[in-house]
Amino acid sequence: MSSTESEVLSTRRGSRVVLLWLLIGLLGYFVFPWYILEDGFFSFEWLDGYPFDTDYAPAAFLVFQGEKIWLTPLILPLLLPLVVLFRQSSRRFFSTILIIAGASGVFYLFAQGFAIGIRGFNAEWLQALFGELGDRQFGFGYGAVLLACTFLFYLTTGIASRGYINGDVFVVGAIGFIISIVALFIFFPIAQMLSSALRDNEGVYSLSIFIAKFSENKIWGLACLTENRGCGVAWNSLFLAIVVGAATTLLGLVFALVATRSGFRYGNWLRALTVLPIITPPFVIGLAIILLFGLSGTVTQWVAGVLDLQPTRWVYGLPGIMIAQMLSFTPIAFLVLIGVVEGVSPSMEEASQTLRASRWYTFKTVTFPLIRPGLANAFLLGFIESMADFGNPLVLGGNYDVLSTEIFFAIVGAQNDQGRAAVLAIVLLLFTLTAFYAQRRWLGKKSYITKTGKGDGGSHSLMPKRIMWPCYTIASVWVVFTVTVYGMIIYGGFVETWGLNHTLTFKHYITTFAVGINEFGIHFKGTAWDSFFTTLKIAATAAPLTAIVGLITAYLLVRQQFHGKDWFEFGTMLSFAIPGTVVGVSYILAFNVPPLELTGTGIILIISFVFRNMPVGVRAGIASMSQLDKSLDEASLTLGANTWRTFRKVILPLMRPAILAALVFSFVRAMTAISAVIFLVSAEYNMATSYIIGRVENNDYGIAIAYSTTLIFVMLTAILLFQLLVGRNQTSRPFTQSRTNVG
Amino acid sequence: MNQSELKTRAASVEFQSVTKRYGTEVTAVDNVSLKVDAGELVTLLGPSGCGKTTTLRMIAGLEMASEGRILIGGSDVTRLPATDRDVSMVFQSYALFPHMTVLENVCYGLRASGKNKKQSIERAEYGLDLVGLAGYGSRLPSELSGGQQQRVAVARALVLEPQVLLFDEPLSNLDAKLRRQVRDDIREIQQRLSLTVVYVTHDQEEALAVSDRIIVMKNAMIAQVGSPRELYEQPASEFVADFIGEANIIDVDITAVNQGNATVQVGEVMLNLDSRGLEPGSAKLAVRPNRIFIDSRNTANAAVLPGVVEKATYVGDRIEYKIGTEQGVLFCTSETTDRQVAELTEVAVSFDVTGPVLLPEDT
Ligand SMILES: Nc1ncnc2c1ncn2[C@@H]1O[C@H](COP(=O)(O)OP(=O)(O)OP(=O)(O)O)[C@@H](O)[C@H]1O
């Protein structure tokens, strides 16, 4: 009797899982092509010539043909669990065997992958040990990935049978899975980047070179203070980020006050503004600024005409970037602050007023101190946004160099200096991580309480007069400006050549999106269709993956208790603070060579979207899961369902709105992303945003703007459809939190 | 399958020195040992925060004991998670799955344990019939009243024929009248199917009405275990005496103990009571309000305590009196509602022969 019964039960459940993964592992070893395919994951050309063509062969066929014999030992850990599978064995033995099989399998798989690359042995000591190999291998393909999963889940099942988390195979598996992919696609690339910054051009580690590169004058120089020259890029970025952070916070606060405290009836319409940054690709504002203030911009020309001056390029550089970023990021600060301002309980203010305080005194002593943490939060978000922003500086930068664009030019420019790009990326990462850390440390928990209802009753008191009028003025000017900017974007797409010939034309739309009929049926003639379809395809593939990863993570965070949960949370939210340019550089450095050879594929784009947007999915999941009564899960468990069934049958269906939200937002964000994308696109997988940037660089503004407008309308449609499907109230939360790591 | 009967697989539950700690600070259950026999309805009763819910959740497997062993049906389930225990629970909030119909809710556990669809539905319909909700299967939980939802939750747990059925304050969301009816229904089903039920409540009347035995808890420990009558008539401590029904606690002197019989002196009155292991000396006596009699005429008797009516309150089926005596203010009730003793009247107070009970020392 006693504990043996529970042992039998849990090993029996474990056995079923192990059997499943054994079968998948067998498929991976015997059926699917082991190496990555030249023509992409989604092509099925490999069926031709399969299974004997060595490019497409599964591991088993390679080994039988006497090739890649180092793949042979993998069969051992794969089959090892058979020892415990079809017979009674003690739980201890069961778990020991699985842990050995899983751990040794994972280890050997990656060891051989990293040891043997496209030029044979990767390290000299291996060559010294085993002699010249005379053979080589490419990156992991389907087969290797399946086998890696098998080994991973052997390991987690083994750990679960040890009794970890009540022996729950699903939960331990999920934790193991999330940790593995976060390690592989967030920490591994960052580590690769660090290590490449520490090496010189010959690949030799050298701290002095790192220090020399790191402390370079181009990064930290302070010449602008003493002479008429530019400062280092780090200072440029920092200055810009601080100014933009402060300005967006102030403007956000003004809007929040007007929306909630002015008695202005259409205040709620202001909220519509908050959708704009979600659906606007980040550089589009920059484009509009050029149309207005550029050399041939409307305003520049007009002013020059009136004052009889020579038009200048004044907007390129700090002023332009600043205006564009303020326009882009103010709505984000507004989103954060409107929650905070509404969260201040009206009864506090009423209490203060019954104590004979005037409105101004109340505002100064009660309201303002209560929203101060929210202000700090908005500032840090604006700071991170500005630091990470890539599109606007690229379009408007002029001579004002910032970190994110310098990284890009270090890689694509004539220099192609990956080490320098890595160093710059580290500097940028240091800034954003510090801000991220500060945000979580001081404010994280506090500032997210956005109350929707007015629990205490009563209504918010109005702003004092002396700040009401300034607020109104600023808000109106701003609204007019924003409307002009978006008007420009739409109008600009229909103009022949901006600044020279303002005749209206459909030319740009026809060039980009023309459709014709030929003998094969519909023919997509426009130049943009290729990148447009690629974008749709990649965004649509990334969205469900993001949602799945995000929701599983949220489930683990909200519903399960385990050691190291704080670190787990930190790791999953970290990509929040990693600027897209840094992701781009680190992915190029990490995934350029076997065993993870992904550059130039569509997969690398998908992966980068999944991990960059993961925090959005996690937040949407956490927000809606913490509203589900925990007794629902518990009822399901006591009714005999296991955690996996509970997750599928109870939690997932009840989270449908959150799932939809995560889907739509990761889709939209994938369509607007540029900073990481621009490093990762290839001729075959070109994305809409990088195509547009290419047009801008050729001064093809008409086409760039026509394409951007189309994208904005596509995304607007997606969001409106979503609102129709789910209803307004449920969306407000993911909305609030969906756009806090652009760039 | 003959679907007319739900089989009973009732099993006993046993705690052996079980302790549950949350973190390092909170000890929610402290070294508790208890046994619930198969087919018995046992109530956990106690003030808020005393550890009732925690005890129940440990039986269900939703919390793991920090120390000690838990046995169900004789086998050790201490480390077994909820899924693998043959225990069902009815939650205070009912926890009906809002996205499933009533029938799907009741089928849920059956499907999870591998029954096929047809069998599950047959069984679920029988379960709904049992709780008087035949024909409600296609509704959503949100389309039912509170009492009906409660009964669906019961049916959902019952159809699994669990070894043990748990209830955590199942009636607290119902109004007073419905509470009495649902409580009787639960008891009736439990007896008919002879289920093992562990039932949590902090309403002592509810506990007295439904239980075979009651476990009174205080500060994470068991204060007393016994049948409703034992607890009411033989409370083991001042805490239990006061928590179950009301009691007057009076300081008394035990003058002599003879073969388990104590001679007790209350003022001038001498009582002959079960000594309950006490030695001569000062002690405490618990007397229920309805076991104290007052008489306004015969005040000069030696076997009575003299007292004065301080307050008399008419509450319908009885009259409540507060009587000032030398032993303090006594609270007593009288069923004689026709004639009310006026305030400030001098009265003679006497005790029922079987009512008063000596309290062992509180530890
Ligand atoms: N998850 C938890 N973490 C920390 N302490 C807890 C937790 N759950 C319960 N406690 C503490 O354990 C003690 C017992 O709680 P329990 O829920 O068992 O009380 P209860 O008897 O059911 O009370 P009530 O009648 O109010 O429901 C309480 O002091 C409570 O604060």
Ligand SMILES: [Mg+2]
């Ligand atoms: Mg409780």
